[in-house]
Amino acid sequence: MNDPVQPAPGPGGPVSGGPGSGGQGSGSEPIAPLIELVGIRKSFGDLVVNDGVDLAVDHGQVHALLGENGAGKTTLMRILYGLTRFDDGAIRVDGAPVRIASPADAIAAGIGMVTQHFSLVGTMTVAENVMLSGVGLGRVDRAGAVAAVTAAADRLGVAIDPGARIDRLSVGEQQRVEIVKALARECRLLILDEPTAVLVPQDVEALFGAIRRLTADGLGVLFISHKLGEVSRISDRVSVLRRGRIAGSVPAAGIEPRALAEMMVGRPTVGVRRTDRPAPLTAARDGSADGVGAEVEADLVAARGVDVGTAAGPDAAGERPAGTAAPQRLRPPALRLRELGLSGGTARGRDLLTDLNLVVQPGEIVGMAGVSGNGQSELVQLLSGLRRPSRGTVEVNGIDVTGASPQRMIAAGLGRITEDRHASVVPGLTVEQNLVLEDAATFRRGPFLDSGAVRRHASALIERFNIKAAPTDPIGALSGGNMQKVLLARALAREPVALVASQPTRGLDVGAAEFVHTQLLQRRAAGGGLLLVSEDLDELLALSDRIVVIYAGRIVGDLTIEQADPRTLGLLMTGQRLDEGEVA
Amino acid sequence: MRLRLVLRGREPRWLVVLLIAIAVVIVFAVTAGPIRLAGANPRAAYQRYLITPLTSFTSFTEVLLASTPLLFTGLAVAIAFRAGYWNIGGEGQFLAGATGAVATGFAFPGLPAALAIPAGLLGGVVAGMLWGVVPAWLRATWGIDEVVTTLLLNPVALLGVQALVTGPWRNSQTGFAVSDSLAPGYALPTVIPDSSVHLGFPLAVLLAALIWIVMSRTVTGLRVRAVGLSPDAAAFSGIGVRKVHFGAALISAGIAGLGGAVQVLGVTHQLTPQVSDSYGYTGIVVATLGGLSALGVLLVGLLLGNITVGAQNASLALQLPPQMGQIISSSLLLAVVGMLVFRRYRIVRAPRDTAHQGGAE
Structure with missing residues (x-):
């Protein structure tokens, strides 16, 4: 699909992209690339992580590899460094095939790697x-x-x-020691895995200076990142990895961040579609207006610094023309975050979450987009009751549950589906035991656990959610899809007013993912408010009424579904500011 | 070609039995050499270790007596380990319990048996809990590793006992480093005529039954198991992981203390530095071999009691060193724990060239 063999940093183009580096390389000689990956395939079980990846790095070239989380970047790097075996394909150094089965082989072939976690x-x-x-x-x-x-x-x-x-x-100095x-x-190809993620701006400058000196020496650099800005500054050539395939490979000179963002996130291809879109969305519920209302409300809170919780509902209802949506406005928001903050122990010393304001109305799905590591997991932990916020409040169905225990949050009507399935179920217990773990006290008969009631509860959910398992199977033996169905069943069995679902379909096959999506939409149709945290933009665009974008612990964008498109979201997710008039 | 371990989907029921049988065969194979070197016929030795104690009434009651303290410490360790609290301090808590029982006896020497026995046992439980509460509190509050703290308190307890019996509690008649004997009201009655098997044995069996019911049939048991198996998931499900750890730690320490009290009231009737024959540490073996289940502890406790009596027998009859019994039970622990890996994993052959997951995944 691309032409990786062709040397990119010819005497012409890329010179303007990175000062002094590209032109001086050995690009004028028509020799084989320094390192070449040909048709690399790797799958873990059913999950294909790298699907025929071709990639070449020339002498003296900075080759950036761009992609979302889960696109297969890390696996590709691990393959190149001998940490993971690939199923099919070949690796060539200076045109000659080499066998890389361990880091020792990689080092012998002249490959060096600096990861985010220093060794x-x-x-x-x-x-x-x-x-x-x-x-x-x-x-x-x-x-x-x-x-x-x-x-x-x-x-x-x-x-x-x-x-x-x-x-x-x-x-920054430690990173230099790694280099x-x-x-x-005597490495000739240096792999830098998101090297700037841990650095302060001054150190980034120093790193870029070092990279330029090294490439002037003829060293090749493979630079992995998802920050568009720095990629266009430092690299000679950019390849974009998407869903395990190279979605495009272009010279960095005169590159359009927009085009890259689009390449990175692609087009919606999710199987499940909202049947109520486009017409009924605005007509019946006016989801976008809800979003704006919420914004205004949050701004008010921010400006006054007072609690307007009781006043906000009626006020908002009064401003709106009476319509079909009116009865819903009498209900408190399913989920409301106010000024939520979480101080963190990051190396950069900045907060993990800052001034998060968000309202999820009943019958609404609010998508949260963002590259992982921007505060999503902290937010989900906070909403799961596993962490206490440093500032601000959390309300579920009008009940203040700030810093409450998981038990109280569940009781208030919150359902949780987290990204780490294995930290949500007890693998050694059975399916039925896991299904009642959150409210075991209600399955009590005298001093004993009512095993009959537990069994009936489990059997009903297994049938309703089409889980392929017996109640007494240990849950650790279930497939990822079935395990997720158990979690879904546990969360949805209580008909939660608010449901927080984080990466609900990650790692699932298409059928299971579709099932999960259907269930989420049913919950919405039944009046539940959903916060859908996902790195899969296709999923967000297919399901959400509104999409907020989180970057560096802040909400940097709040878009109606009409405003949201992959390009805009991609720019926001990578920390770019939108141009004037880009989003009205 | 090479061998790899692959996670099992489901465990067949016969598997545990087969694995333990294999472990026993391994133990025989490994220990036959040393027994031969010590100048005995291995077959005769195993006969002495395992069969002979069960063949006469007197030696059978000795097995029950020898297993009684192991049942208490085994149950104590099992309950803590089940909750994911690694209490290695059974030895110290056992000694503390013994001391507590003696202290109660000295404080109220005139009590009638109906009051003295419960008071003495209670004194042991409370003392065991006191010895276990500091590590439990440190773990719950500051996350300090209980393996280290409970372990380090064991020698402290032993030194404490030695200080007492060489100091204030030195025997007033003989001057030996043992305490005075308790008043007769504090002696546990024997439950089998013409033997020294005392009330402690049925008490231990009753306790095992109670723990088995709580762990397998109640909501509390389910929560404790969840915390032990996966603290993250338990916390996510709204279970107070710290509370469960703290509670399990206290109950565990209390049971170990009870064991110490039972040993004093049933066997020694005074405090001696030898009141615990490493029962606290052997309790870890009992609990682990018993799969942390109450029933398993009961069976393994009796088995180790059997081997203990058999080892005494073998040392008399075959001139085998008494330590040989410990070598056998220790080999058994290693072999069983090693074999139990295959409850969760099975071996597959992986041809080298087409191996898929060579990586660290």
């Missing part, structure tokens, strides 16, 4: 850490290691004290 020993010095990676039997060459560090630091153009202890260094480690092993 450094904190109590040892820089030189000792570099030594560690090459340690074998026999004498330890301390002087050699110091020399290697100094030489590599020279190549990088930074000063590194070989005798400095790792735990005294900043994160030094790779260079000391």
Whole structure:
């Protein structure tokens, strides 16, 4: 589908993209690429993670690999570094096929990798850490290691004290030590896995300077990221990975962030469609107006700093023309977050969640889009009762449940489906035991658990949700789809007023995903308010009435479904500001 | 070609029996050499260890007597481990319980048996709980690893007992480092005529039955099991994981303390530094071999009691060192725990070249 073999950084184009790097590379020689991946396929069970990926990095080239979470970037990197075996395909270095079955093979082939999580020993010095990676039997060459560090630091153009202890260094410096480690092993291709995720802006500049010096030396860099801005600044060529395939590969020069964003997130292809769209959506419930109302309301709260909870409902109802939606407005919002904040212990010292205001009305699905790691899991943990917010309030069905226990949140009418299924069920217990775990006290007869009632409850849910399991099966033995159905059954059996569903279809096959979507829509039709947190834009666009975008712990966009399109969402998710007039 | 472990879908019922049988065969194979080296016929030795104790009335009652403290410490460990609280402090809590029972006896020497026995047992429970509450509190409040804290309190308890019997509680008649004997009202009655099997044994069996019912038939039991199997999922389901840990820790320590009290009131009738023959540590073996179930603890406790009596017998009859009994029960622990891996995993052959998941996944 693309032309990875063709050397990208010819003498022309890319030079303007990255100062000084591309032109000086060996692009003028018509030789084979430094590293070439050909038709790489990898599947875990039924899940195809890499589906025939072709990718080539030339000498002296910065090749950016862009993609959403779950697109297959990490697996591809692990394959290239010998951490994961691939099913099919080939890896070539300088045109010759190589066998990479372990990191040792990868290092021998000249491949180095720096991940987000450094593998450094904190109590040892820089030189000792570099030594560690090459340690074998026999004498330890301390002087050699110091020399290697100094030489590599020279190549990088930074000063590194070989005798400095790792735990005294900043994160940016530690990252440089990781790069030094790779260079000391004479790597020719450096894989940087989201290197800027952990860095402050000044360190990003230093990193980019180092990358430019290295590529001028002829080193190839594979730069993995989902930040469009930095990708267009540093790279010579950009490839986009989407659902395990290369969706496109273009020179970075004069690149359009919009085009990339579109390539990254693609087009809606989800099987389940809302039957009420487009006409009934606005006619019957006026979902978009609800969203705006909520915004205004939240702004009011923010401005006054007072509790307008009791006044807000009637006020809002009064402003709206009486219509079919009016009766619903008399009900409190299914879920309301006010000024919600969570102080965090991140290295960057910023809050995990900041001033989150969100209202989910009954009978509404609010989608939350965002690249993972921007506060979604913290928000879901908070709404699951596993964490307490630092500031602000959470209301479920008009009941204040801020900082309440999971039990009280469930009692208030909250249902939860989290992204980590294995942390939501007890694998060693049976299906029926898991189904009653949240409200075991109601299945009591005298001092004993009423096993008959438990069995009847489980059998009814198994039939209703079409779960392929017996009540007494250990839940750990179920497939992902069936396990998710059990969770869905547990959450929906209580007919929750508000349902928080996080990545409800991640890792599921198409049939199971469709079933989950149908159930979520049924809950909505029955008057439930849903907060759907997902990294799958297709899913969000297919199901939501409104989509908010979370970035760096803040809600940076609140779009009606008419305003939301993959391009706009992609830009918001990657921290870009929308142009004037882009969204009315 | 190489071998790999693959997660089993469902466990067949006969599997556990088969695995334990294999483990026993392994133990025989491994220990036959040392027994031969010690100058005995392995077959005769196993006969002495396992069969002989069960063949006479007297030695059978000795088995019951020997297993009684192991049942208490085994149940104590099982209940804590089930909840995911790794109480390694059974030894210290057992000693604390023994001390508590003696202290009660010294405080109220004139009580009639109907009051003295419950008071002495209660004293043991309370003392065991006191010994276990600090690690439990540290775990619940600060998340401090209870393995370390409970373990380190064991020698502290032993030193405490030694300090008492060489200090204030030194025997007033003999001057030996043992306490005075308790008043006669504090002696547990024997339950089998012409034997020394005391009330502690039926008490342990009753306790095992009670724990079995609570764990398998009640809401509390379900919650405790959920916390032990997956604390994250339990917390998600609204179960107070810390409360469950704390409660299980206290009950566990109380049962271990009760075991210490029973040993004093039933066997020693005074505090001695040897009141616990490592019962707290052996309780870990009993609980683990018994699969952390009350029924399993009962069976394994009796088996180890059997081996203990058999080892005494073998050392007299065959001149085998008494430690050989411990070697056998320890080998049994290793073999069974090793074999039980196959309850969850099975072995498959994976040809090297087409192996799929070579990675760390």
